Amino acid sequence: MVAVSREEIELYLNNVGKRGLNTLSTLGKLKPFVNLMDSEVGFALVGDMVNRYDELLNKVSDLTATEAEKIECKVTKTFLMNIATRLDQYTKSVQEIKKPR
Numbered sequence: 432m433v434a435v436s437r438e439e440i441e442l443y444l445n446n447v448g449k450r451g452l453n454t455l456s457t458l459g460k461l462k463p464f465v466n467l468m469d470s471e472v473g474f475a476l477v478g479d480m481v482n483r484y485d486e487l488l489n490k491v492s493d494l495t496a497t498e499a500e501k502i503e504c505k506v507t508k509t510f511l512m513n514i515a516t517r518l519d520q521y522t523k524s525v526q527e528i529k530k531p532r
Contacts, residue, residue: 432465432468432469432518432521432522432525433522433525433529434525435458435525435528435529439528439529440455440528443527443528446532447532451528454524454527454528455528457520457521457524458521458524458525458528461517461520461521461524462521464517464521465517465518465521468514468518477511477514480507480510480511481511483503483507484504484507484508484511487500487501487503487504487507488504490504491504
């Protein structure tokens with residue numbers, strides 16, 4: 432993921448003032464999550480989840496999924512959507528800070 436330098440943060444806060452604290456708070460809260468996703472282990476875990484979701488989705492669309500597999504498919508989709516949402520929030524916050532003013 433894209434990093435933000437101290438200088439970029441200082442420039443951002445000088446330009447937007449205290450209202451920029453919310454953006455910085457979002458970055459701070461999501462940074463540990465992003466660090467995990469950038470790691471080899473985190474990347475592998477998400478890759479495994481995507482592969483499992485693909486398998487389950489194929490079973491659901493083929494009408495061969497058990498009730499447990501249908502539930503697992505929904506849970507896995509929710510998990511992956513939560514990951515996507517957090518990464519999107521982080522990316523938007525970084526873009527807000529890096530946006531030329």
